[in-house]
Amino acid sequence: MFEEWKPDTRDPERSARISEHLRDVLASDAFKGGKRAQDFLQLVVEHALAGREDNLRERMLGAEMFGRPIDYDTSNDAVVRVKATEVRRRLAQYYLGQKESSGVQIELRAGSYVPQFFFEAGLQAEAAATSALAEPSGQPEEPPEEKPEETPTTASTAGTRTWLRVWLGSWPARILLGIGIAILTVAVLFIVERSRQAVAAQPIRSIAILPLANFSGDPSQDYFADGMTEELTAELGQVNSLRVISRTSTMTYKGTKKTLPEIARELNVDGMIEGSIDREGNRVRITVQLIDSKTDQHIWAHTYDRDMTSVLQMQSDVARAIADQVQIELTPQVLAHFNRTQTVDPQAVELFLQAAQRLDRGNPKAAIDLLRQAIEKDPNYAPAHASLADAYGWMGEAGWMSYKEAFSLQKAEALKAIALDDSRPEPHLNLGIAAMNQSWDWATQSREFQRALQLNPNAANVHWAYANYLSRYGQPDQAVAEAKLALQLDPVSSRSFTNTAFVHYYARRYDQALVDMQQSAALHADSMEVLFPLGVIYVEKGLYDQGIEEFKKLGDVPHALGHMGNAYARQGRTAEARALLPKVEKHIEKSGVGRYEIALIYAGLKDNDNAFAWLEKAYDAHDKGLTYLKIDPGLDPLRSDPRFGSLMKRVGLPL
Numbered sequence: 001m002f003e004e005w006k007p008d009t010r011d012p013e014r015s016a017r018i019s020e021h022l023r024d025v026l027a028s029d030a031f032k033g034g035k036r037a038q039d040f041l042q043l044v045v046e047h048a049l050a051g052r053e054d055n056l057r058e059r060m061l062g063a064e065m066f067g068r069p070i071d072y073d074t075s076n077d078a079v080v081r082v083k084a085t086e087v088r089r090r091l092a093q094y095y096l097g098q099k100e101s102s103g104v105q106i107e108l109r110a111g112s113y114v115p116q117f118f119f120e121a122g123l124q125a126e127a128a129a130t131s132a133l134a135e136p137s138g139q140p141e142e143p144p145e146e147k148p149e150e151t152p153t154t155a156s157t158a159g160t161r162t163w164l165r166v167w168l169g170s171w172p173a174r175i176l177l178g179i180g181i182a183i184l185t186v187a188v189l190f191i192v193e194r195s196r197q198a199v200a201a202q203p204i205r206s207i208a209i210l211p212l213a214n215f216s217g218d219p220s221q222d223y224f225a226d227g228m229t230e231e232l233t234a235e236l237g238q239v240n241s242l243r244v245i246s247r248t249s250t251m252t253y254k255g256t257k258k259t260l261p262e263i264a265r266e267l268n269v270d271g272m273i274e275g276s277i278d279r280e281g282n283r284v285r286i287t288v289q290l291i292d293s294k295t296d297q298h299i300w301a302h303t304y305d306r307d308m309t310s311v312l313q314m315q316s317d318v319a320r321a322i323a324d325q326v327q328i329e330l331t332p333q334v335l336a337h338f339n340r341t342q343t344v345d346p347q348a349v350e351l352f353l354q355a356a357q358r359l360d361r362g363n364p365k366a367a368i369d370l371l372r373q374a375i376e377k378d379p380n381y382a383p384a385h386a387s388l389a390d391a392y393g394w395m396g397e398a399g400w401m402s403y404k405e406a407f408s409l410q411k412a413e414a415l416k417a418i419a420l421d422d423s424r425p426e427p428h429l430n431l432g433i434a435a436m437n438q439s440w441d442w443a444t445q446s447r448e449f450q451r452a453l454q455l456n457p458n459a460a461n462v463h464w465a466y467a468n469y470l471s472r473y474g475q476p477d478q479a480v481a482e483a484k485l486a487l488q489l490d491p492v493s494s495r496s497f498t499n500t501a502f503v504h505y506y507a508r509r510y511d512q513a514l515v516d517m518q519q520s521a522a523l524h525a526d527s528m529e530v531l532f533p534l535g536v537i538y539v540e541k542g543l544y545d546q547g548i549e550e551f552k553k554l555g556d557v558p559h560a561l562g563h564m565g566n567a568y569a570r571q572g573r574t575a576e577a578r579a580l581l582p583k584v585e586k587h588i589e590k591s592g593v594g595r596y597e598i599a600l601i602y603a604g605l606k607d608n609d610n611a612f613a614w615l616e617k618a619y620d621a622h623d624k625g626l627t628y629l630k631i632d633p634g635l636d637p638l639r640s641d642p643r644f645g646s647l648m649k650r651v652g653l654p655l
Contacts, residue, residue, distance in 0.1 A: 002105060002118040007049050015049050018117050021104040030094035032257040036291075036298075037090055040065060040083050041115075045106065048115050056113045066298045079301040082287050084113060086276070089215065202294060204271040204326040206243035209233050210263070211254040212286070215278040225277045226251065226360075227353030228286070228315075231383075235319035237458035238334050238423075242323065245269060246460035246490040252523070264293035266492055271299075271326060282308040282346050288318055290325050300325045308346035316340070333455075337423040348378035355387060362526070364391040365400065382421035389413035389430035396437065396624070399558055399593040403437065403624055410434040425452035425459045433465065437624045440652040445469055460490040464499045474630045474654060476507035494523035501533050505540070506631040513537050528554070536563060540633050544571040558587040562597020566634045569604030577601055596625025600634045612643050619650065626651050 005014055022045050025031060026038045043065055047055045055064065058080045062068040066079050074080070088108050095105065105118040209232055214225040230247045237244040245267050253263055260272055275288035289301035302321060306314040316338040323330055330338070351374035358367040371388040374381060389410045396406025411434035417427035432448030435441040449469060452462045463486035470479035483503040490496040501516035514537050517530060531550045538547035544567050551567070554560035561584050568577035581601060587594040595618035602611035618626055629635065629644075630653045638644050645655055 001121045003121055005117050005119050007051060007117065009051060014117075014119070017104055017119075018045065018049060018106070021102055022106065024102065025091070025094055025106065028094050028097075029257075030090045030097060034086065034090060035259045035261075035296075036083060037087050041087050041091075041106075041108070044108065044113055044115050048117075053114055058113065061113055077301060078287070078303055079289060079298045080113070082275075082289055082301045082303070083298075084108060085215075085287075086213075089213075202270070204292065205241070206245075206269040207236070207271040207273060207322070207326070208245040208250050208263070208267045208269045209236065209247075209273040210275075211251055212288075213274075213276040215276045216280070221279060223357040224279060224350075224353055226254075227356045228277055228284075228311075230356060231315050232318055234424075234456065234459075235315045235338075236322060237456045238337060239319070239323050239328055239330065240334070240457045241328050242326065242458075243269070243489065244458040246458075246493065246496075248460065248493040248495055249490050252492055260291060261293065261296055268488075268491065269293055273322065284308055284311060284314070286314065286318060288322070290322060308349055309343045311349055312342045312344055313340075333423075340423070342421075344381050345378035348374040348381045348384060351377065352381065352384045352387065355384075355391075359387070359391060359394075362529075364394040364398075367391045368395070380420055382417045382424065382427075385413045385417035385420065386424060386426040386430065389417060389427060389434075393430055393433050393437075399587075399591065402592040403622060404592070407434045407437045407624075411438060423455060425456040425462055428452040428455065429459075429462050429465055432469075436469070436627060438622065440622075440627065442469075442473060442652050458489055460486050460496070463489065464496075467499070467503050471503055471506040471631055472627050472653075476503075476631075479503050480507055480509075492523060494520045494526070495529070497523065498529060498533055501537070505533065505537055506628075508540075508633070510537055510540050514541070532560065532563075535560070535567075536633075539563070539567045539570070544568075556583065558584055558591075558594040558597050561587075562594065562600045563634065565597075565601035566604035569601060569606075574605060577605060592621060593623075595621055596623045599625075600632075603635050603637050606637055608638060608641055611638055612641070612647075615647060619647065629653060 007015065009015075022042065026042060031038050031041075040061075043061070044056055047053070054060070058074050059068075059070065059072070061080045062072055062074065062077070063070045065083075068077065068079070088110065091106065091108060101120065103120040107116045107118065109116065209229060212225045212229045212232075214222050216224075229251070233244060233247045233250070236242070249267065256263070258266075260274070264270075264272055270293055272291045272293055273288055274291065275286060277287075278285045283305065284307075285303060285305045287301070287303040290299045291297065292299055300321075302318075304314050304318060320330070320338045351370045355367040355370035355374065358364070358370065368388065368391045371384050371391060374384040375388065378384070389412075392401070392406050392410040392413065395401035396403050396410065410430055414427040414431040414434060417424070418431065428448045428451045432445040432452070435444035435448065446469065449462060449466045452459060453466070456462070463482055467479045467482035467486060470476075470482055480503055483500045487496055487500060497516045497520035501513040501520065504510075504513035504516060513533070517534055517537065521530060531553050535547045535550035535554075538544070538550065547567050548564055548571075551560040551564035561580050565577045565580040565584075568574070568580070578601075581598060584594040584598050584601070588598075595614055599611045599614035599618060602608075602614060615626070626647075629648055629651055635644075648655060
């Protein structure tokens with residue numbers, strides 16, 4: 001049983017136990033990575049133990065902890081309330097995770113910033129007894145001081161010290177000393193304030209939205225918090241004078257123990273957004289706070305409480321408020337987007353965010369089922385149409401659906417999304433991809449990609465797609481430059497380095513591509529995603545056995561079989577190369593995918609006639625593999641043949 005103990009300066013033993021327990025709490029996993037939460041809890045405990053309860057009011061804490069002016073408007077600035085809520089959550093997490101009680105507890109109850117302290121009943125009595133033993137009524141005698149033998153030098157020094165003590169004790173000396181300390185203090189404060197103002201004067205022009213914490217108490221609702229983080233990132237990304245870090249990078253910090261300054265340095269940003277989301281039924285509450293990375297100071301905090309039908313408007317409101325706080329003037333285009341009024345069926349939002357989680361996990365097939373249901377609930381929900389277009393394109397690119405069906409559906413959904421809401425970049429991205437894959441319409445692809453970047457210059461996925469377009473169109477230097485732009489927006493995601501590796505691979509910079517893949521692996525890349533790029537890079541570096549091993553790990557899929565057959569043929573293992581041909585033909589019968597891959601095997605075998613025969617079949621089927629005609633190293637043996645130039649022209653590629 002725990003009993004409350006009121007802080008008492010006459011009871012240093014219990015105060016010491018509270019301070020020791022506080023150190024354990026702050027060093028725990030529950031508080032690691034939450035530097036501000038640690039500082040807040042330590043501050044309120046120290047004030048309480050010292051009897052300074054007057055300092056534990058919201059306005060006083062706002063001034064001391066967050067640098068607010070003493071008369072700031074607490075009704076519109078919830079920074080103290082937000083941080084106190086986080087501290088209460090972390091304290092609950094700490095005590096729930098304790099395997100055995102330490103006998104001491106600290107509580108910060110809702111509606112109060114005065115911490116309460118509790119001791120187990122047995123420990124309370126033990127502490128009292130220990131305190132009594134440690135404080136006898138009399139003062140112990142001090143042992144007699146041993147005086148060293150006095151020498152002329154020590155006598156002189158002692159005399160000087162005595163004179164100084166007498167002089168320093170006089171009132172003129174005290175006045176002079178006080179004036180000196182005051183001048184020094186003012187000088188130091190002036191320098192510190194000037195330095196702080198100089199740092200604070202630097203505008204915030206780059207920002208990262210960290211994963212919103214799920215405050216619902218239900219871990220299965222993480223997908224909702226993650227999806228809302230992505231949507232808020234997309235909304236803020238439309239502000240073209242602000243660099244907004246991609247969600248694929250910020251999500252790597254979910255559950256991190258790194259401090260905010262560490263994260264800011266890794267992402268190279270001026271500002272950070274952290275916050276939480278709490279959902280109860282159809283009500284959604286988002287709390288966000290803006291932190292200046294240069295000073296580690298909280299600039300602004302606010303809570304938004306809306307019905308699920310208004311969730312799109314809430315995302316725009318949060319993004320606009322952040323832009324206002326960093327003093328960025330919004331363009332008429334962005335203002336029109338933020339000011340639009342749109343409602344959505346709550347169940348459609350639920351299904352859409354569940355689908356986003358499936359896409360994030362590399363399962364577009366499952367996402368398609370959920371997105372179709374979302375559109376049935378709300379046919380006018382533009383983000384669901386855009387996401388469905390993306391899922392169909394993914395199925396086609398991966399060879400999991402026939403090219404004709406996948407890219408036709410991708411185009412149809414993209415056009416629906418644009419008709420419903422032309423302010424989002426995703427449908428234009430998908431329309432460009434579909435135009436190129438369906439009819440090798442390179443001009444439309446370039447135009448749609450550029451339109452997508454106009455709508456959201458911070459869309460890292462669009463920059464990657466544009467870099468890929470430049471590679472395939474035979475502009476390797478421009479592709480590398482575009483990849484560098486994308487890396488600035490997506491600097492710590494494994495997928496970003498895999499994408500960069502492909503750009504360097506097609507630019508024939510194989511050593512650099514391998515370095516990119518090593519960086520991708522260091523960032524915990526998905527093991528399946530690294531196999532294909534590693535395979536093709538190894539082959540072009542002449543490491544055929546290593547490349548073949550990577551392809552084998554991918555299993556019976558046409559892309560891997562075609563490149564593996566090409567590698568076998570170039571290594572001189574012709575029988576093993578030919579043995580793969582019937583396996584790829586089975587895929588053509590089943591899904592229509594594999595004609596380009598068979599041409600790759602024949603190119604490796606230097607059987608030009610069969611290679612061109614299969615390339616013609618790929619042309620008739622509009623095989624997406626032909627979009628790599630200009631840059632695929634596996635087709636190099638065919639390039640001197642006049643038939644190759646003719647085919648490139650028909651695919652719309654420059655010679």
